[in-house]
Amino acid sequence: MTAPGQNMKINGERLWDSIMEMAKIGPGIAGGNNRQTLTDEDAEGRALFQSWCEAAGLTMGLDEMGNMFARREGTDPDALPVYVGSHLDTQPTGGKYDGVLGVLAGLEIVRTLNDLDIKTRHPIVVTNWTNEEGTRFAPAMLSSAVFAGVLERDWAYGRVDAAGKRFGDELERIGWKGPEKVGDRKMHAFFELHIEQGPILEAEGKDIGVVTHGQGLRWIECTVTGKGQHTGSTPMYMRRNAGRGLARVTELVHEIALQYQPNAVGAIGHVDVYPNSRNIIPEKVVFTVDFRSHVLETLEAMVAELMETAPGLCADIGVKFDAQTVGFFDPPSFDETLVARVRNAADRLGYSHTDLISGAGHDACWINKVYPTTMVMCPCKDGLSHNEAEEITPGWASAGAEVLMHAVVETAEIVE
Numbered sequence: 440m441t442a443p444g445q446n447m448k449i450n451g452e453r454l455w456d457s458i459m460e461m462a463k464i465g466p467g468i469a470g471g472n473n474r475q476t477l478t479d480e481d482a483e484g485r486a487l488f489q490s491w492c493e494a495a496g497l498t499m500g501l502d503e504m505g506n507m508f509a510r511r512e513g514t515d516p517d518a519l520p521v522y523v524g525s526h527l528d529t530q531p532t533g534g535k536y537d538g539v540l541g542v543l544a545g546l547e548i549v550r551t552l553n554d555l556d557i558k559t560r561h562p563i564v565v566t567n568w569t570n571e572e573g574t575r576f577a578p579a580m581l582s583s584a585v586f587a588g589v590l591e592r593d594w595a596y597g598r599v600d601a602a603g604k605r606f607g608d609e610l611e612r613i614g615w616k617g618p619e620k621v622g623d624r625k626m627h628a629f630f631e632l633h634i635e636q637g638p639i640l641e642a643e644g645k646d647i648g649v650v651t652h653g654q655g656l657r658w659i660e661c662t663v664t665g666k667g668q669h670t671g672s673t674p675m676y677m678r679r680n681a682g683r684g685l686a687r688v689t690e691l692v693h694e695i696a697l698q699y700q701p702n703a704v705g706a707i708g709h710v711d712v713y714p715n716s717r718n719i720i721p722e723k724v725v726f727t728v729d730f731r732s733h734v735l736e737t738l739e740a741m742v743a744e745l746m747e748t749a750p751g752l753c754a755d756i757g758v759k760f761d762a763q764t765v766g767f768f769d770p771p772s773f774d775e776t777l778v779a780r781v782r783n784a785a786d787r788l789g790y791s792h793t794d795l796i797s798g799a800g801h802d803a804c805w806i807n808k809v810y811p812t813t814m815v816m817c818p819c820k821d822g823l824s825h826n827e828a829e830e831i832t833p834g835w836a837s838a839g840a841e842v843l844m845h846a847v848v849e850t851a852e853i854v855e
């Protein structure tokens with residue numbers, strides 16, 4: 440398998456223009472985008488993407504989850520396609536690059552191959568996954584999960600938004616429900632380019648993040664039960680204050696995560712206090728612990744330590760601790776051959792790079808369960824994302840797209 444020559448470059452200006460063109464659809468109120476999944480704006484963005492794909496000579500496939508697959512033929516009819524893409528939907532206050540960069544970089548690869556008249560043995564399929572963001576219809580990465588067989592199609596159809604509208608109905612309404620059975624496609628490999636959504640690459644002055652793993656997570660819903668009594672008239676020694684239990688467990692979670700540096704994090708981000716009254720000692724506190732790590736053993740060790748230590752910390756102050764796991768995602772470990780191709784491509788092209796663990800979830804994390812997968816990341820300013828002020832430079836975008844192209848084309852095999 441030969442790697443593409445280092446003179447194989449994308450057209451950075453064309454990529455940037457396409458990103459700016461797409462950003463005109465579903466503008467936000469502060470320079471970003473509001474192009475939420477299965478809205479009229481989403482349909483408009485899809486139509487624009489389709490028109491670009493057709494102009495580049497691609498054939499569009501559409502599955503029953505609305506996932507779009509734009510195919511450039513290979514020379515070998517039996518070779519499985521190399522897939523490359525991300526998502527075109529955005530947060531309600533989203534940026535112009537989150538997801539969009541990965542889809543349009545896939546298109547730019549094809550445009551470049553067309554310009555240079557390069558053929559590959561494997562077909563290349565540029566992909567737009569439906570509802571990656573999950574804001575309108577939870578959960579996030581819904582359609583790649585159904586594709587990977589993690590979630591059921593009909594369960595996904597039944598998801599409702601805040602207005603009570605069903606996912607399945609909205610998909611049909613915007614006209615992007617396809618005939619193809621979801622998950623029927625076989626992949627030779629899947630690649631996703633994404634902005635980092637974190638501060639590491641910019642802070643370290645690196646052009647490229649070589650993503651080796653994704654973060655796994657455990658969400659533990661905890662309930663601390665005490666006694667709700669008058670804050671003024673109950674003597675201190677008689678109190679069973681569930682709020683103190685929360686305080687102790689908050690500190691414990693922080694300390695547990697600190698033991699597993701640098702690759703573990705933990706926090707309590709959601710708290711409900713009952714009855715939540717100024718002059719009643721908290722009777723009950725319900726909160727969720729969020730532990731993350733890219734190492735499965737670490738994740739499990741953190742949960743075990745919480746479960747072992749928290750009940751005693753609470754019992755010491757007369758309150759009761761109960762907990763159950765309500766969310767889990769095992770850390771994805773990306774395909775080593777593909778990861779090496781990304782790293783080598785960055786070297787060959789003269790871009791600085793560092794290995795990275797994706798802190799956020801991505802469609803690639805689900806596809807990784809069923810086919811060899813990896814990701815490429817580029818920096819974003821101040822690590823800012825899911826914010827209309829999200830910003831990258833044209834140089835970062837084209838470096839990322841170029842590394843992506845080299846890894847994709849090497850995998851799809853150039854036909855000399």
Ligand SMILES: [Zn+2]
Nearest residue numbers: 537538571633
């Ligand atoms: Zn994204």
